[in-house]
Each structure stands twice: as structure tokens, then as C-alpha cells.
Amino acid sequence: MAESHEGAATSTTGPDVPVAFEDPGYREAVVDLLGVIAYAEISAFERLAEDAKLAPTLADKVALAAMATAEFSKVAAIHDRVRTFGGDPFEAMTPFRLPVEQFHRHTAPADWLESLVKAYVGDGLANDFYREVAAYLDPGTRDLVVTSVEGGEHAAFVVDRVRAAIAADPRVGGRLALWGRRLMGEALIQAQRVAAERDALSALLAGGVDRPGLDLAALGRMFTRLTERHAERMALLGLDS
Structure with a gap:
């Protein structure tokens, strides 16, 4: 679990209107984060739909198509949240097209099984990171991010x-x-x-006037958690990490 931060994003006028909303840097960071998540969901939809062509049976094809549909269904809510921060969702996604597409080019699966492992392990790792970052967000955005990266209903299919x-x-x-x-x-x-190129995202993890940030020790613990969860997924698949 991400580390608890009591009092993070404390509200001034309601449960979803934190002091941080008044901080242009925070708004920029949230728009960046939502932009990369939204484009990752769209990219996952495209990839899974393409990978469905590799499915050995009709049942497998339908299962992967359902996974693709689930990814795409999350995009509209993310775009709406970007707009609440005064951002344009398409502009928010644009800076992340290249890095996301580069990742997929470098990890193009050679067959059906590799596509399943990528959907489960690769996407799982990214989603774990977004959950960690969500601990530093206002309640409304945090809940949206956590909901957006949920996908456990498909795990049993891939593991099987x-x-x-x-x-x-x-x-x-x-x-x-x-x-x-x-x-x-x-x-x-x-x-x-991505973190090196997007100053706002780096600043988000560093904290703000109403949001504690990550020091080096906390950052190390976060990456330890990411590594441990990756190992757990690999073990569920019957693979060595």
C-alpha cells in the first residue's frame, strides 16, 4: 500500500476543494498525471484489440476484446477531471504520446503468451506507480486515479x-x-x-504547502513496493522474477 499522508490536500471549502487547487504547479502536475493515464488507457485499448488477433480460440479473443473495452471505458471520466482543473484533455495527453508509444514499440509481443504477460505484468507495474502517486493527490482525483487503474477482474483469465x-x-x-x-x-x-521531462510531476512528489512529499528514504520504499508487487505478479503466473 502507498504510504498514508494524513492531512494531504486539506480542504478549505469542501472535501474536494483542497488548498492545492490554488497552486498552479499542483494543477499542472495533476493535468500531466491525468494526461499520461488517459493516453495509457487509449494505448492499452488499441494494443489489446490488436493482440486479440493472436488469440488461439474465439473465447480468448472475446476475453481480450473485453479487456480492451474496459480500458477505453475509463477515458471519459479522466478527461472530465482534466477539464475541472481548467485543462484540455487532448493537450494534456499530447506530451505523453511519444514515451508511451516508444514503450510499446520496445515491448511488442512476439506471440499470444507474451501479449498476456505484458497486459498483466507491464500494465500492472504502471498502475501500481499511479496508485503510489495518487496518495499525494486531492481526494477526488485520488479516487478517480485508483478507480481508473483497477483491472483485477481480468487477472484470473491471464493467470489461467x-x-x-x-x-x-x-x-x-x-x-x-x-x-x-x-x-x-x-x-x-x-x-x-517522463519524470525528467515533466517538472510538474517531479514537483508533485516533492510535496507542497499542504502536501507532504517523498524524501529519498520514502522514494526508496516506494520502489521497493513496486518491485515486490511485480514479483508477486510474476509468481502468480508461475514465473521467476
């Missing part, structure tokens, strides 16, 4: 298919374990690039 494939051919496990480690490495590289 990957474990069945490994049982049928144990050699598959080694290849997919390497693939999972590559996904994590590429995700961390892209996250670092």
Missing part, C-alpha cells in the same frame, strides 16, 4: 492461460520470465524519462 501453457511446455516459463523482466526494465526507463 499462462499457467496452462507452462504446464503443457515448461520451456515456455523461462522465455516468459525473461520477457517479464524486460517489461519491468523498459517501464522503469520510460517512467524516468
Whole structure:
């Protein structure tokens, strides 16, 4: 779980109107964060719809199409939240097209099983990071982010298919374990690039007048949690992290 921050984003006029709303830097950071999440959802929709073509059965194709639809269904609420901060959702997404698309180019799955591992492990890692950042947001935005990155209903499907494939051919496990480690490495590289290029996001984690931030120790604990949750997902799939 993300670290608790009592009093973060304290309201002045209501439960969803924190002091931070008066801070242009905070508004910019939230618009950036929502922009990258929204574009990631759109990109996930496109990728999953494309990966459905690799499905070995009609049932698998329908399951992946359902995952794609679920991703796209979250976009409208994120766009609405961007507008409440005075931002344009399409302008908010634009800076993140290149890094998100670069990640997907560098991690294009070679087959059906790799696409499943990417959907479960790769997207899971990104979503874990967004949940961590959400701890530093106002209540309304925090709740939206947490809701937007939920996707546990699809986990059982992916775990079942990957474990069945490994049982049928144990050699598959080694290849997919390497693939999972590559996904994590590429995700961390892209996250670092985005943070380096978007000053507002970096400032968000540093805190503000009404929001405690991350010091080096807390940052280290956050990455430890991300690594541990990645290992847990890999273990559920029957893979070594």
C-alpha cells in the first residue's frame, strides 16, 4: 500500500476543494498525471484489440476484446477531471504520446503468451506507480486515479492461460520470465524519462504547502513496493522474477 499522508490536500471549502487547487504547479502536475493515464488507457485499448488477433480460440479473443473495452471505458471520466482543473484533455495527453508509444514499440509481443504477460505484468507495474502517486493527490482525483487503474477482474483469465501453457511446455516459463523482466526494465526507463521531462510531476512528489512529499528514504520504499508487487505478479503466473 502507498504510504498514508494524513492531512494531504486539506480542504478549505469542501472535501474536494483542497488548498492545492490554488497552486498552479499542483494543477499542472495533476493535468500531466491525468494526461499520461488517459493516453495509457487509449494505448492499452488499441494494443489489446490488436493482440486479440493472436488469440488461439474465439473465447480468448472475446476475453481480450473485453479487456480492451474496459480500458477505453475509463477515458471519459479522466478527461472530465482534466477539464475541472481548467485543462484540455487532448493537450494534456499530447506530451505523453511519444514515451508511451516508444514503450510499446520496445515491448511488442512476439506471440499470444507474451501479449498476456505484458497486459498483466507491464500494465500492472504502471498502475501500481499511479496508485503510489495518487496518495499525494486531492481526494477526488485520488479516487478517480485508483478507480481508473483497477483491472483485477481480468487477472484470473491471464493467470489461467499462462499457467496452462507452462504446464503443457515448461520451456515456455523461462522465455516468459525473461520477457517479464524486460517489461519491468523498459517501464522503469520510460517512467524516468517522463519524470525528467515533466517538472510538474517531479514537483508533485516533492510535496507542497499542504502536501507532504517523498524524501529519498520514502522514494526508496516506494520502489521497493513496486518491485515486490511485480514479483508477486510474476509468481502468480508461475514465473521467476
